[in-house]
Amino acid sequence: MQAVLDSLFSPEEEPYILSCMAYFMMFMAFCSFIALLKLHVPYGRYASSTYGFPVNVKFAWFVQELPAILVPFLLVFSTPAAKVSLLPNQLIITMYFCHYVHRSLLYPFLIRGGKPTPFMSFALAVVFCVYNGYMQVRHLSHYAEYPEGWVTHPCFILGSVLWFFGWIVNMHSDHILRTLRKPGETGYKIPRGGMFEYVSGANFFGEIVEWAGFALAAQSAQSLAFSIFTTVVLSSRAFSHHKWYHEKFDDYPKKRKVLIPFLL
Template sequence: MDAILSRLFSSEEEELYVLDCLGYFMIVMAACTFVALLFQDVPYGRYAPSTARFRVDARIAWFVQELPAFLVPFCLVVWTSSAKTSLLPNQLVISMYFCHYIQRSLIYPFLIRGGKPTPLDSFVLAIMFCMYNGYMQIRYLSHYADYPAHWVTHPRFIAGSVLWLVGWLVNMHSDHILRNLRKPGETGYKIPTGGLFEYVSGANFLGEITEWAGFALAGYSVHSTAFAISTAVVLSSRAVSHHKWYHAKFEDYPKSRKALIPFLL
């Protein structure tokens, strides 16, 4: 792995410059995505057109598209000379990333019950994003991120870690609720209840947005911040779309329930 990277970059300074550029580019793309999503929903799941010529089974799509987000970072940590991985702050922030993607890529796909097929173009874009982001996050954290010795006791790191943990738990609990909406043999959609679904339509999205906001706060870099912004843009749009869809689908949908932020939005 070191040999491959040495061929791509003439020096560590050059690679760090590229990593920073990738972070800023992700923020620009998030801004463009925000504008685009004002006019059209992402074509996935219930919003994917049934006329799409090439579609991928939901379980296969989730597994394959999320796997690079685990494999690329795993290779970077295991098969490169990553001196920073011996430092506690770096280890903890890297662990946050891996805790999410071990669950999301190696466990979550095999828990899916049913699920709408994914259009091929969305599937390919997801793979590209996971490779891009996985490299950017973990290469920076494992090789370049330089935190002060007391960082793990800094209020910013503590607040970020708490936010990450709360978001991670909310995300997994909400996914569990969604998976168990239907009894064996049942089809069709149901109104989710329990947990934060009592307050918002996109409880799973709120959990993941909170999770990566905490990761950005604890990681304190343009790279983690870019990922948090990108996640917030895409998932907040999905939450609003779900909220509108639920209201159109169910006449008895709770009127007090918000789209993403309890009691506010």
């Protein structure tokens, strides 16, 4: 792995490359924000043959998310990752892995039913997971430096609490969505319980909070870019879901917000 990276750029160039990748992701977040004002992300209930042939949803989730674990794993364990021995770096990398172990190795096999994923969405997700997995973990494992006692700093503590809260909300909301239908049932139902009592996009809310906490703890352009990109994409999905729920169900809770409890 290190030989491949050395053939692409020198150790002196890589920090600059990682910074450029972060700023490019911020730029793509802005472009995505503009595009998503008019377009639906083509997945699930919004899937369309316009975006390529359908891919089995379990296969798609497993394969598209797997690079987010494999690439960082190789970076940590098959390259001289000097910063991995430092506690702040270890803890922040662990946050990253906790999310993607669940998302790629557990979540796909828990899906019940689910509509196929258009190939274009699947392919773009693979590219994103390779890109982001390298950017996040390469920076944390090789270049990120934190002041002594960073794990007791208010930013790290608050970021860790936010990350954990968002991680739990995200997983619990996914569980609620999976168990909406009883065996043999079809069709859509109104999700209830947990954060769904307050917002339509409870799973999206959880993931947005999770990566905002990650960015606060990591204090890097890379983590900030990921948090911004996640917020843009998932906010769009939350608004689309909220609108769809109101159109689909006459008895949809009127006081339930879109994404931020009691506010939005």
